[in-house]
Amino acid sequence: xxxxxxxSIEGFRCADCGAVMIDQPMAxxxxxSRTPPQAFRVGERxxxxxxxxxxxxxxxxxxxxxxxxxxxDDGLTLKxxxxxxxxESMGVGLPVSLVFDDxxxxxxxxxxxxxxxxxxxxGAAE
Ligand SMILES: [Zn+2]
Numbered sequence: 001x002x003x004x005x006x007x008s009i010e011g012f013r014c015a016d017c018g019a020v021m022i023d024q025p026m027a028x029x030x031x032x033s034r035t036p037p038q039a040f041r042v043g044e045r046x047x048x049x050x051x052x053x054x055x056x057x058x059x060x061x062x063x064x065x066x067x068x069x070x071x072x073d074d075g076l077t078l079k080x081x082x083x084x085x086x087x088e089s090m091g092v093g094l095p096v097s098l099v100f101d102d103x104x105x106x107x108x109x110x111x112x113x114x115x116x117x118x119x120x121x122x123g124a125a126e
Contacts, residue, residue, distance in 0.1 A: 007100035007115045011076050012037035020075030044098040045122065046072040053087040070096055070119055082119045095122035 012021045014037050019030035027034050051068035066082040068090070082096060096119040103116030 007117075009042040009076070009078075009098070009117075010039050011042045011074060012039055013075075022076055040074070042072055042074045042076055044072075046070040046078075046096055046098065046119075048082075048090065048092055048094040048096060049077070050092065051082065051087075051090050053090075066090060068096075068119065070098075072098070078117075080117055080119050082121070084120055084124055096120060097122050097124075 012024045013019070014021075014028040014031060014033055015035045016033040017028060017031040019028055021029065021037060024037055024039070028037065047070065049069040049071050051066050053064050054067050055064050057063050057065075064087060066085055066087050067079065068082050069077060069079050071077050078098075080098075082090070083099075099118055099120055101116050101118060103114035106114045106116075108114065
């Protein structure tokens with residue numbers, strides 16, 4: 001979050017109907033309210049909606065890995081990699097946690113670090 005310097009994901013919640021969005025639209029997509037949605041820090045818990053085991057990727061990207069769609073408990077849906085998991089143990093509804101990282105050490109052309117994220121099974125070591 002910007003105030004603490006800790007990485008986080010910001011969502012927006014409609015003050016009138018409670019719909020959750022990843023951006024701040026001019027009007028709520030659910031109820032058309034023009035009251036500006038309120039920003040909130042999205043929680044780091046969620047559940048697997050679906051996943052795929054990726055067997056081939058770009059050169060230098062270690063495979064296999066699991067790519068998944070996750071419904072976060074706060075209402076947003078994200079796509080990301082699930083690390084440290086046996087693809088055979090994946091399942092719909094599996095609880096996972098969002099973990100922030102340094103995007104593999106990647107940096108912008110001017111040297112600033114990127115912030116990335118991935119998922120781990122809930123309760124697993126990061
Ligand atoms: Zn609304």
